[in-house]
Amino acid sequence: MEFLVLASVWMFWDYTIFVERESSWSTYLFNEEINHTILLSLFPVVMLAFVSLFILNFKVSWANL
Numbered sequence: 735m736e737f738l739v740l741a742s743v744w745m746f747w748d749y750t751i752f753v754e755r756e757s758s759w760s761t762y763l764f765n766e767e768i769n770h771t772i773l774l775s776l777f778p779v780v781m782l783a784f785v786s787l788f789i790l791n792f793k794v795s796w797a798n799l
């Protein structure tokens with residue numbers, strides 16, 4: 735659940751930055767804006783999720799010892 739909230743907030747934030755800086759002066763369609771945002775946001779969010787899960791799992795493993 736937390737990952738979905740993080741991904742949603744991150745993508746919304748990237749989308750607003752993209753629209754404010756790039757799309758406002760160009761002729762991007764809405765579909766192109768969303769695709770661009772998803773492509774740029776997907777990698778950092780997935781990497782952050784994997785690192786977070788690894789760290790949480792590692793802490794739980796050490797707590798069980």
